[in-house]
Amino acid sequence: MAGQSNILDKLKELARNLWWCWQSNVIDLFRELDPALWREVDHNPVEFLQRIPADQLERRSAEMALDSRIDFAFRRLSEYLKGTDSWGAVHASILRARPVAYFSAEFGLHESLPIYSGGLGVLAGDHLKSASDLGIPLIGVGLLYNQGYFRQSLDANGWQQESYLDTDVSLLPIEPALGPDGSPLKVSVETTNGTLHARVWRVEVGRTTLLLLDANVPENNESDRTLTARLYGGDGRTRIRQELLLGVGGVRAIKALGIQPSVLHLNEGHSAFAVLEKIRELMEETGLPYGEVHRDVAQMTVFTTHTPVAAGHDRFPAELVEEHLGRVREAIGLSYEDFMGLGRVYTHDANELFCMTVLALKLSRHANGVSALHGVVSRRMWHPLYPNLPEEQVPIGHITNGVHVKTWVAPQMAMLFHRHLGPDWSARQRHPETWGAIEEVDDAELWETHQILKARLITFVRSRLVAQARKRGESDSSAARFANVLDPNALTIGFARRFATYKRAGLALKDIDRMVDIINDAKRPIQFVFAGKAHPEDRYGKELIQYIVKIAWDDRFRNNIVFVEDYDMNVARHLVQGVDVWLNNPRRPQEASGTSGEKAVLNGTLNFSILDGWWAEAYDGRNGFAIGAGTNHASIQVQDERDHASLIDVLTHQVVPTYYDQDEAGLPRKWVARQKDAFRTLAWKFNADRMVMDYVRRSYAPAAGGVTCQ
Structure with a gap:
């Protein structure tokens, strides 16, 4: 039984690091132990291992001679995590001491962690996976949605029906993030009418770590406890409070863990409040005025815009912004008018809504679209922000998206590549x-x-x-x-x-x-x-x-x-x-x-x-x-x-x-x-390897204070 316990421990270790989800051989291990149960739990190895009977695990391991394969997978994971011979070790060494902090409202890593809705989230997940494979020092920051995005069904008339299911955290591949004193980490964000609280979870994604903030804590009132329940749910008030937690809370979580990022990467404008919090933090630490700190933080900020559709850019009324960011505004010493101007194309137009994309563009020095054509469209779309520049000189470049190959290539096709490539x-x-x-x-x-x-x-x-x-x-x-x-x-x-x-x-x-x-x-x-x-x-x-x-x-x-x-x-x-x-x-x-x-x-x-x-x-x-x-x-x-x-x-x-x-x-x-x-x-x-390498060369290295790499 001791040997069997050892095998179970190794399977649990494999299940707790999402590296397994782009390793077809490891996926096969779980599936072969009980194919029906594997389908029933939506390919979630944490839940799978909690539900598979011990005697069945022992019997199937013996019948299928899985012990040696499990040992081999466990060794591969250990070697992968310890590996130092990577592209990033050579080309991204500037990030080793001070990594990239990558903020996104959603992360699509695997169906068993339902904190994504579509392409933006899956892109973020693929970014983390390739950063891991390449050995790029990077920390993801997001929100833990207890009900995720909705489950879809169709009624007898073909009309979409939505249902939301509460997620059992114990069945997810996450662990509490621990503070310096070893206790579960919590952060708080003050607003003009109260304080928001969140606990912090961590997800291991190969060699990268994803931090997730969760508002479902006793310190919050009933309304705020549901704040991170649903992805893209609720009204504008819910959205700005989610984005406040993501941006301001995310920066505070990183700091509380002793991480000093050299780059803030905003994957869409949802997390743009992170830059304001970083400015506040550095003003407090250095005693320097807003203008100087703003310049330095903008230099370290990378912003990726993902949509040319106007409705895809969050906008909030000024009173909602002041209610939630008033404390930050006061701390960085900006007047109400100057602060609101940060989120407006036409700075002094009091009728213009506060736009998160405008805020991100004004507070970053490295901005890009996600394809060559999107770069052209973005420069045209945001040209009014830069009226003194010709459209082609608007400072928004492009880095074309790519996908994480080992996640998306079928095992059968991968075998063909193995044989011939x-x-x-x-x-x-x-x-x-x-x-x-x-x-x-x-x-x-x-x-x-x-x-x-x-x-x-x-x-x-x-x-x-x-x-x-x-x-x-x-x-x-x-x-x-x-x-x-x-x-x-x-x-x-x-x-x-x-x-x-x-x-x-x-x-x-x-x-x-x-x-x-x-x-x-x-x-x-x-x-x-x-x-x-x-x-x-x-x-x-x-x-x-x-x-x-x-x-x-x-x-x-x-x-x-x-x-x-x-x-x-x-x-x-x-x-x-x-x-x-x-x-x-x-x-x-x-x-x-x-x-x-x-x-x-x-x-x-x-x-x-x-x-x-x-x-x-x-x-x-x-x-x-x-x-x-x-x-x-x-x-x-x-x-x-x-x-x-x-x-x-x-x-x-x-x-x-x-x-x-x-x-x-x-x-x-x-x-x-x-x-x-x-x-x-x-x-x-x-592919995402090329994409992440482009980010390192064109954005991360310059933002971190280095020179463009080759």
Whole structure:
């Protein structure tokens, strides 16, 4: 039993560091102990180990000879944590003593830690993972949402329903952050009408640490105890109090832990209050005036803006700002008018709301968008802040987003890379020459690997649809029909993202009568898999979901258009790994980046996208398909009509013919050639390792007082 206890202890250690979630071999260990329970707990190893009976753990370990594999995984984690031979050890040594503090309102690390809603959070999670792999000294700062983002279901009318479940903290991979005296750390933030309190948790993400602030503590009143219950829930008052905790509370938590960051990285404007608190802190420590400290803190601040959509930038009325930041304002010695001016484009316009993005831009000296086109759009959008500069000289650059490869590549595809690109391919992923070897992969092997992933996706979707139907109260016979939807041999198109109106989820289905003939073509059928959530207050987004769902339930489309409920990282993983085509058709130029398409690339899925965000700088005519010519029209209606026409034209004259042009062996040689082109031209560039290295070279090192690295 002592040996078994040792094995359990090692599994618990593995479960407590999210390094496991990008190690397919470790995931397999948990799954093989009890596949059904692993699915039941939503792939949460902490809950899994609490629920698996000890005798079953012992029996399965013996039957599957898992002991040595568990030992090996444990050693790998230990070696990884102790490793000093990393890119960061050489190129980011300036950050070793004083790391980067990376603030974000959400972090998407894994579905078992539900503190994210979409792309912004997943990007933040991928940033932490790559910082860990590269050995970049970095501390994440966020909020612990006790109910997370909502769980989505559809009623009998196809209308989105939201439910919120309280999370049992004991089932999460988190531990209390301990202060210098060894007691659980708590921080407080004073406002003009009371004090907010929060406890601090820590999550280990490989070699990086994520700090999460939690307002559910006895010191708060009942209203404030629910402050961090839900992500993006509540009104403006709730939002500003959350952002006060994130920014001001986050800086205080870091200081209380004895961490002295040399860089503050604001991932979106939600955390911009952090800069004000850092100014206050340094004024108190140094005795220097606001002007001098402001200059120094702005130099150490990096700000990443993520959206060109006006509604995506938080704005608050002046009285709400004064209520919550009045104490900070007084401490840094600014008048009411000067302080409010920090959040306004037109400083003295008392009617202008206080904007968090404006505050972040005014208090940082290193600002960037998240793609080349988004950089252009951001400079145009915020040009009024810099009236004395030409638009092209507005100090907002760009660092194009990337995705964490080992999180998003399917194990089957990773094995193919291992065989043909070399066992160390993932360590060399950012080098173009690494991917050149993909040309030598046999077409049949690549196609077979893709078909395996597609079959896995269809099995997953069928299972989810049957469960959805039963949950809606449909009869067993009615639910059973979903067990046969989707054809493994048909061209399969995936569309999954937040159902914001500008993303135009229904664009492909705008002309239903025409789509009937295209979708149900006897020789060249196509099928769609949709997923995504609308914000609870976004009625238009909900109507769009209902529109698509009702089409999916139409007898003409019942087998080839489906909507998968409750989109999360697990659903996303299956979709980007298994569909043939990843469709993205936002209204240009409102898609800042679009990282889901980058995840698709890693799995041999071809992008079919508007030339917006990352695709505007990625598409070369052979590595996927483009909708439109990269132009905009003054009329939204005209632009939508033109883009719809282009989508249908490219679909019917390029995508479908290329996919179904198969030789006698059933291989679509021209399609596979495009897959290889996509791997070769895109995988090395649009990954998070390259992204984080760009941040180190262009932003972190200069912000920390160093010179730009090469």
